[in-house]
Amino acid sequence: MHALLRAPVEHIEGGDQLAGDGRRTATAAAVLRTILDHGPVARSTVARLTGLSAAAVSRQSTELAELGLVRERPVRRPRPAIGRPHVPVDIDTRSHLVGGIHIAVRHTTLVLMDLRGRVLAEQRTPHRDPAAAAVLTDVGERMASFLDEHTCGRRPLGVGVATGGWIDPGRGVVVRHTQLDWRDVPAQAVLEDRLGLPVRVESHSRALARAEQLIGSHHTRARTSMVHLFVGNVVDAAIVTGGTVHHGPRSAAGDVSHLPVGAGPTLPAGVCRCGRTGCFQATVAEQALVDHAATAGLLAEARFPDVLAALEADEPWAVALFRERARLVGRAVALLLDVINPEILVVAEAGIARRPELLDELHAEVADSAHMAADPRRTIVPSSFGTRTLGVAAGSIVLHEAYARPLELRPSPART
Numbered sequence: 157m158h159a160l161l162r163a164p165v166e167h168i169e170g171g172d173q174l175a176g177d178g179r180r181t182a183t184a185a186a187v188l189r190t191i192l193d194h195g196p197v198a199r200s201t202v203a204r205l206t207g208l209s210a211a212a213v214s215r216q217s218t219e220l221a222e223l224g225l226v227r228e229r230p231v232r233r234p235r236p237a238i239g240r241p242h243v244p245v246d247i248d249t250r251s252h253l254v255g256g257i258h259i260a261v262r263h264t265t266l267v268l269m270d271l272r273g274r275v276l277a278e279q280r281t282p283h284r285d286p287a288a289a290a291v292l293t294d295v296g297e298r299m300a301s302f303l304d305e306h307t308c309g310r311r312p313l314g315v316g317v318a319t320g321g322w323i324d325p326g327r328g329v330v331v332r333h334t335q336l337d338w339r340d341v342p343a344q345a346v347l348e349d350r351l352g353l354p355v356r357v358e359s360h361s362r363a364l365a366r367a368e369q370l371i372g373s374h375h376t377r378a379r380t381s382m383v384h385l386f387v388g389n390v391v392d393a394a395i396v397t398g399g400t401v402h403h404g405p406r407s408a409a410g411d412v413s414h415l416p417v418g419a420g421p422t423l424p425a426g427v428c429r430c431g432r433t434g435c436f437q438a439t440v441a442e443q444a445l446v447d448h449a450a451t452a453g454l455l456a457e458a459r460f461p462d463v464l465a466a467l468e469a470d471e472p473w474a475v476a477l478f479r480e481r482a483r484l485v486g487r488a489v490a491l492l493l494d495v496i497n498p499e500i501l502v503v504a505e506a507g508i509a510r511r512p513e514l515l516d517e518l519h520a521e522v523a524d525s526a527h528m529a530a531d532p533r534r535t536i537v538p539s540s541f542g543t544r545t546l547g548v549a550a551g552s553i554v555l556h557e558a559y560a561r562p563l564e565l566r567p568s569p570a571r572t
């Protein structure tokens with residue numbers, strides 16, 4: 157048996173049930189979160205920061221240490237200190253790890269992360285066959301050997317599966333992924349059966365919004381009002397209000413693929429599956445950029461990694477193309493800011509991850525298009541995870557659950 161996360165994944169951010177077990181969970185989560193943000197940290201500081209009593213923090217730290225989530229970090233002193241030794245506590249990054257599987261349109265990314273969200277191992281493989289059954293079979297096999305190879309005595313808490321499109325985490329099902337042509341795929345059940353570990357499935361945008369809250373940069377950490385926008389081959393969004401990620405009925409929230417963005421100076425308005433032209437996804441998706449580069453004779457072999465490589469090599473056509481994309485993304489961002497008015501909007505996009513100055517284009521477009529946005533440069537920030545966005549999306553699903561409800565972890569033997 158492995159460590160178990162027992163309760164369903166939905167609606168765990170809010171502290172709305174504060175009686176009995178709910179209060180214990182909230183207290184443990186607050187202590188653990190404070191240690192993540194400030195560790196190594198003295199228990200007395202944790203008490204001050206959380207407003208809990210010293211006794212409560214001490215009791216909670218002991219329980220979290222028994223679960224292998226925190227550990228004492230003795231500080232070396234030049235000479236023995238007078239009185240009780242000061243032993244700070246920190247997150248235990250050596251006992252457990254979390255796994256992640258990100259399923260993109262053309263490839264799968266496997267990741268293992270420690271409890272501070274640091275990537276321990278990552279592996280990307282193209283799909284042999286994009287059909288759901290083939291992808292889940294292959295990925296189950298690969299994750300099993302990936303865990304055997306890289307856990308090094310750490311116990312896996314579970315595996316998160318992140319992908320685009322409409323995901324129902326409550327049922328562990330990919331309801332609809334248009335580009336992969338998947339419908340009602342029970343990814344959680346299939347992979348739990350194969351791996352013998354708890355598996356959680358979530359939209360990559362919602363997973364990334366929570367990752368930003370938990371392990372993001374100082375711009376995004378602990379934000380309670382946020383929109384996370386993911387722009388890849390799929391575009392989608394996650395909306396955070398009052399600290400909670402919005403799901404909506406059957407978790408269908410966040411589909412921004414049909415926001416009207418029109419066309420760029422050279423990029424044509426994409427023809428969308430919905431019958432219209434100029435929809436956000438159809439116009440700015442990776443495939444749209446590849447098609448344009450091929451049609452315009454800029455790129456002989458039409459593959460997105462080649463378009464990215466051209467950007468990294470500062471080829472003028474590629475820089476211009478991503479600048480145009482940033483402008484079009486800016487139009488969708490302006491609409492989202494006007495409708496939702498979040499404190500902060502995070503953009504995960506491959507061009508900006510490689511050339512941060514492309515964000516200036518996006519800011520300029522928002523300044524032109526939005527009606528009520530505050531200073532775009534303060535409101536719109538890039539993803540904290542750069543080119544590792546996909547792996548972090550998947551790995552952070554179980555990480556988030558461990559931090560939200562740490563007492564529901566159950567000790568398990570090490571994987572050998």
Ligand SMILES: [Zn+2]
Pocket residue numbers: 413414428429430431432435
């Ligand atoms: Zn459309």
